[in-house]
Amino acid sequence: MTDLAGGDAELIAASLEEPEHFGALFDRHAPTIHQYVARRLGRDVADDVTAETFLTAFRIRARFDPSRAGVRPWLYGIAAKQIGRHRRQEVKALNLLARTGHDPVADSWTDSADDRLAAEAAVRPLAGALARLSAGDRHVLLLFAWADLGYQEIAEALDIPVGTVRSRLNRARRKLRAATGAAGGPLLEARIHEGDPA
16 A cells, blocks of 8 residues: 555655644544544544654654554554554454444445344454454554555564465454454455455
8 A cells, every 4th residue: 555645754754844744644544543543442442542652753753754554554563563552452452342243443444234133143253353362463453454464564564574374364254264254244244254465
């Protein structure tokens, strides 16, 4: 994935002299970061974690390396660190989802009651399996499945080698398949079980 309109790195550079340029970066990426955080931690803390992510990004913007994959992976990497600080809350939310099958963030994605009931039934074992993954495996899997990042972008977001991304994703997929029978549920299945992203 490339930065929207190709100007994100330029916005960061410009914000070093004129900080108000960073606002455009926030406007461009905050909604997707917020949605990702909400999926992982719930809506109750998504606003705070998203704000913490962008505040941290603003503070360290001078260290951004434009030769890397781009601003999106950099922001998701910062968000992953913020999410890591809320690990217990994430595991608690996943365990609740495993018990109830109710995902309030996904409600807006499923239109009919039949679709929602099918999604809830499929997501219970998946949520329990996600809760049991190590934090590192869960970060890689969900950056791939929910943030739609490629292997190289995940590697740069988490500051790990691409080979580590591949092995963590492979291990997480195996564990999810074992825990859910085969399919990982409609919300993740398409991304989790596909091959290398383009």
